[in-house]
Each structure stands twice: as C-alpha cells, then as structure tokens.
Amino acid sequence: MAHAGWRGTARGMAAATVEAMREQFGSRPGDMRAGIGPSIGPCCYEVSPEVQQLFQGKAQFAEMPTAEQYRNLVRESAVFSIQQQPDGGPSLRLDLWQTNRNQLLMAGLLPEHVELPEVCTSCNLDRFFSYRGERGITGRFPALLALREK
Numbered sequence: 223m224a225h226a227g228w229r230g231t232a233r234g235m236a237a238a239t240v241e242a243m244r245e246q247f248g249s250r251p252g253d254m255r256a257g258i259g260p261s262i263g264p265c266c267y268e269v270s271p272e273v274q275q276l277f278q279g280k281a282q283f284a285e286m287p288t289a290e291q292y293r294n295l296v297r298e299s300a301v302f303s304i305q306q307q308p309d310g311g312p313s314l315r316l317d318l319w320q321t322n323r324n325q326l327l328m329a330g331l332l333p334e335h336v337e338l339p340e341v342c343t344s345c346n347l348d349r350f351f352s353y354r355g356e357r358g359i360t361g362r363f364p365a366l367l368a369l370r371e372k
C-alpha cells in the first residue's frame with residue numbers, strides 16, 4: 223500500500239512503488255493489480271502554477287528532489303486542466319487519479335489491472351473526510367490491505 227498527495231505524485235511514488243516491489247518481491251508489473259482509492263478529484267483539486275512547474279521539471283523541490291530516473295515519467299504522466307470558476311476566473315486543476323494511473327501504466331501495469339473508482343472525497347463529505355474540502359479541520363480515515371491465502 224502506498225500513499226501520495228501531490229508532492230509524492232510529483233516524485234513518482236506510483237512508479238517507485240512498482241520498482242520497490244520488483245526489487246523486494248520479484249514482482250512483475252504485468253502481474254500486478256492496483257487500486258486507486260477515494261481521494262480528491264480534479265473537480266475539486268485546484269493547485270498553484272508552482273505545483274505544475276514542479277511536475278513539468280521547470281522547478282524542483284528544495285528538499286528531496288524528484289529522482290532523476292522519474293523526472294520524465296512525472297512530466298509525461300501529469301494531467302492538468304483549466305476549469306472556469308463560477309466567477310469566471312480560470313482555475314488550474316490537477317488530476318491525481320489519472321496522473322497516478324498513468325504512472326502505473328508507464329511502469330508496466332496493464333490498463334485492465336488498474337482499478338480507478340473516481341470517488342472524490344471532497345464531493346462526498348457525508349462519506350469521507352477531506353483535508354481540502356473541509357479546510358484542514360477534518361478527521362482521518364484508515365486504509366487496510368491484507369494478503370489472503372488461497
């Protein structure tokens with residue numbers, strides 16, 4: 223199980239996880255299954271131009287810069303869009319779902335092996351907590367993962 227917000231995604235977390243599983247367990251990307259859990263969607267995830275510059279490689283983190291081997295992957299996987307706000311102004315959005323899905327595919331997972339329910343936590347505050355959606359005053363929810371013997 224791996225977790226990433228925009229900072230981890232901008233460092234190639236999904237691909238780094240695939241690589242770690244290859245090294246630690248001998249896993250083959252073509253055999254791997256991935257699920258991207260509920261999280262904030264592009265409908266609600268406004269980001270600053272500085273965030274986009276980090277993904278594009280036009281800027282770099284002051285600490286823990288994106289590893290050289292993931293810089294192209296991060297740039298090519300990133301999905302940004304501009305949405306018009308009700309007041310008419312443009313709003314830069316980051317699609318963490320598709321960006322992380324792209325990273326998994328670029329790392330060798332098969333499209334049919336990546337589950338993406340597209341459930342936005344910020345749009346569903348009756349079911350989930352959302353740091354962004356609740357402006358930082360919110361709860362936390364756990365995620366569990368287990369292996370079962372066949």
Ligand SMILES: [Zn+2]
Binds near residue numbers: 262264
């Ligand atoms: Zn939303």
